Amino acid sequence: MTEPSEKDLEFLTRLKDILTSNLSNEDFGVSELADAVNMSRSNLLRRVKKAAGVSVSQFIRDFRLSKAFIMLQESDVTVSEVSYAVGFGSTSYFTKCFRELYGFPPGEAAQYAKNHEEIVRRRSSIKKYTFAGLLVLAVAALIYAGITYFQGTPESGLTYGKSIAVLPFVNNSNDVGNTYFVNGLMESVLNDLQKIEELKVVSRTSVEQYRNNPKSMTAIGDELRVTYLVEGSGQKVGDQIVLNVQLIHAAMDIPIWSEEFRRDASDVFELQKEISKIITQFIEVMVTPEEEERINKRYTNNLIAYDYFLQGFEALNNSKTQVDLEVSVEIFAKAIKEDSAYSRAYAAIAMAYYYMDVFQANKTHLDDLNYFADQALLYDDELAQGLIAKSLYYRTKGDCERAIPYLEKALVYNPNSGLALNFMSDIYALCLPDTEKYLIHALKGLEINTIASDSATTSINYMHVSNALVQNGFVEEAEHFIKISKKFDPSNIFADYLEAYILYARDQDLQATRERLEKTLARDTTRLDVLQEVAKVCYYQRDWKSSYAYFRSFVDARDRLNLAIFKNIDGEIAYVFDKVGKTKESKKFMVSYREFIDVNPNFSKDLDMAMYQSYIGETEKAMQLFETYSKDPRVNYWSLLFLDSEPLLDNIRETEDFKALFQSMTSSFWERHEALEKTLGIIELY
Template sequence: MGKQSNSTKETLVDKLLIEIESNLNNDQFGVDSLAQAVGMSRSSLHRKLNKTLGISTSQFIREYRLKRSLEILTSEDITASETAYRVGFSSPTYFSTCFHNYFGYTPGEAKSGIIADVDNQSLGTSTEILSVDTKNSNTKTIIWASIIVLALCSTYFVYKPFAKKDKVNIGGIQVLDDKSIAVLPLKNLTGNPDLEYISDGMTDAIISRLTKIKTIKKVIPFTSVQSYKKSDKSLKEITQELEVSNILQGNLQMSGNQIKINLQLIHGSSNVHLWSEEYTKEWKSDEIFQLQTEVVEGIAANMNAVIAQDELAEIKKNPTQSKDAYSYYLQGEFQRNKGNELSYSNAINLYGNAIAADSNFVEAYVDMANVWHMGGSVWGFYNEQIAWGNAKVLLEKALKIEPNNERTKEELNTGRFFYDWNFEVVEKFYQKKISNSKQNKPSVISLDYPIKTGRPEETLKAIEYYTLNDPSNVFYPFFKAEAMFYLGATDKANEILTQSDPLYNDNWFYLRESTKLYFYLGEYEKSKIQLEKITTQFPDYPPILMWLNAVYAQMDGNSKVTFQYLAELQNEYDKGSSGSPAWFIALYYGHVKDYERAFEWLQKSYDRHEVELLWLRAEPLLAPIRNDLRYKNIYEKVGFSSINLPIKTPSSN
């Protein structure tokens, strides 16, 4: 394809500048508004601007606002705060930060004439044009013509992108400035261990808000920094492990109804302190959220990361107006992250209290639904269909409150996959998700779903993409090893697990998946080691562990113990327990090549609608019977064929 012509580029530029100028003082006018105004999708507009100018749409808008602010400051008798509002910044403080980062001097210095050299391309004629007498009868025509002239005159000026700092001087050393950060869990210095949920909740909230800033290229999720809560590792070691440049650490204190947070931003590899600040607010919902916003703005400013106007609006968005609802919610999150049956029960009650205090609190609905979902599918705490029924009601309520909430849609489609086996609907959601370059958080739909539907190479692509933002996520190693296994790269799968074992030897999810995958790889001793770790470290004992114990007892020739474990599985099935006991009994008989009994239990698994039956297409132990009509019948009834995925041959993994 040839280069885009200058005339085409200028036509798009003119249209965009006219729209921005027309909405100059509207702080709600952002990327979505601009795209809609010129009849383009957000992604299409971003691609065109990036291709022609090498900048994003948000940067395009921001730079124009800043250039216009300089014109206003140097030509009118107006304060910096008034200028900020005139050019669409809702926060004068944030405006000053952006202005200084871009021009190298403050709005006050620009106003007072201290600056040595102002780029005259932005001044002169264009300033005169905008001072047209608006009382004239031909005002509207003149203004529109003026805006067009301004657009044409300002093209070069507006398109000079922000100076990109490839390197910054830290402590006298030139280091790469890649705008990446890990926020370590705030230390609870309240003197009350029961308030740990507040320090964790504040950490998570800061991280969540930071992820909305696109100029910060990497923000490590809360789940990945939790392991450093009591770690004695140096900041340099943490920086290297998480592959970030900056570390934010701090503590939380409370006195009466007052909350205080002390923070330090540190350049990890050099241990140089970049910034420190103390924030104090009352424990009220509006002040707590204001505190979180101020913290994020401070971090961004000191990382030279510019916040777009639409991003700032998202950062300032309060999830609830109820102090009690937020307190219950943070306690619920603290319990949910413990991941055991008692903590899940506590979390459900606490989320319920949050919803009772604020019936429009979307996050409380979604996280309670997640507890039901995980408790019914992964942990086996609740009856699968009852769990899904409860989760679905919560998610549908959340969507009525906030129809475009992506996390709610993600949770709902995960449930549609696991419990409803609605492949057609989930496939549409999956295709939309993988085509959306804005997605930066991993999920069951992006990692697990493609493996179970025979596309492990797509799981690898997703992991490669998500790892850039979160290299330490516990889900990546076993999903990557799993994908490699199903692609036939068994040596690589083994290597990935071997390297990851020391890092995640206390994580239930990793131990469970690595135990199973080592078994399929024929690494039985490694599998047994992982199995022993999980059974000795964690009290929960789902059917997958009963199955693995039965398999190893059979391989050791201990028929009595084998029978005991099979009896445990049978008992779980008879009780109607979740955790897919019928599926794992079928796998045991697949292992010993008793395929008649395997089919008997596969049918029972289908009748119970067990979630593990979704492994039917990929399961290695069932490869020899994939051409059997009974297998094909179950395959059809589950719904795999509805998305045109051919049954794998016995020789394929």
């Protein structure tokens, strides 16, 4: 980071004066500071990031802690008193933050140094050392400040709290056939760590790209946004296992623990648990008794069944075709033959059957998915993989309400399950729309799946976060993430037209939005999703002739391909067709729209029916339905942007009652937006 300018220093001094005046107020956070300096949160973020190189929340936290450091020099104050005096409502959280910043607990502050700035300067000036000099560095650091690990370097300057990634283990054997076994050891350690709620654990798909990758640990840590990395290598020779594992502080590129294990193959289960326990102890993560019990659980005691399971898991992870999936099922079946109560094997077969059907119109393996999910839960009703499989059975059937409780339980037993988080965000985005829950799960999913196994999937992950952000009114943040999405995959047309709408949310220029969408459509004229989006923008412009031309192309293609898609826009099609004199066809589409409303399970049913009733002249019924919709907490930002110009609502849109309801709906939305912003610290995602 470059040195701050004189103007930047003056700005930071102003912020510190404001924070000093509100030091004991634990509710004085980013939003309050932004209000105090008459800036938006996003502008404050950028200004502080430029001047101080940290987020606003970190700037506030570190300032409070620096004041605490000074107070702790006084012998007559307790840690608890200081924590409340500097705005921490929880002494335990204050202690955690203090230790993370300084490397020692607040109760020991007076022992190590009197000068706060000197400690911070020395801690931030430690540079990377060669492995040969590591011991000297560690001893010197321990003597100086009683610290076990470090919080940053000038190269990256970043740590990411209690977060970790388990990198692919290396097979040291000349026998490539042992790779599945070494990968299984890595998977077991990963699976154990994922069960700890206090620890953020990056998914296997995100780390797979670093197999045989020459990047530095610091670079990998920054890309995955984790503080710690686990590296491993090993081999199995006959009945002997040799495994080398090290825990690395990524920002410093320094191992803080490494060990070689030589064990009998029969001790493999104990070895896996031992490694997980050592790691959690070194990074001082809190493991609850319930989490420890789940970590210590054995899914099988049968080594032959376990070996088959690892082979099947390797086949499942590397599958690219239906045949590959069928092979994995056959191997898992061998594991179950050896141990008929092997819950993990049952769950794995269920997932294989799900993937066999996922892109098929005819779901031929639905019963298999259900049976094996039930078998997994029969032998272990807390198995996250079994719960996810059962949820997918209901999701595939279209019964999302019954799918959700299984995913919620899966996240209780495995808080870092990327699969569960992704499926939850999918449900709240498409099946049971709920913008707030969509955003919460999409954000958490992105933390776990920072980088997917390929750029296209990574692009989609960022696109989902962008979509969830804009639906909750976070336009600048949505624009930021959609740019990342397009950077990973410039060919992502979904991202292309989502960006067009995000820019509309920013500028509210329908003509510019139309031109962007037409440009996107020109990239692939077969994309019916984009075609109907262009038609809708023309509809909102009340350019009936152009809207009809696009809708006509869409309807003809939909009929030709015999697709029952986008039935929710048949009301708009009916309206446009009526405007251009296609009365007979218009009536047919309005009937279709009414049929769609009748089977629509979503909360938007009230809005759809309000638009239908408004169109046919039943204005009193339309107003009642719109009132019900306007009070629903799941209303998203698109409603605010488009409903006050919605042609289907023309018969009620200019009434005073409608305007009052629309204004109330708008106020409620922004109140929820502000509450969500405080809860999640959305801006800090930059």
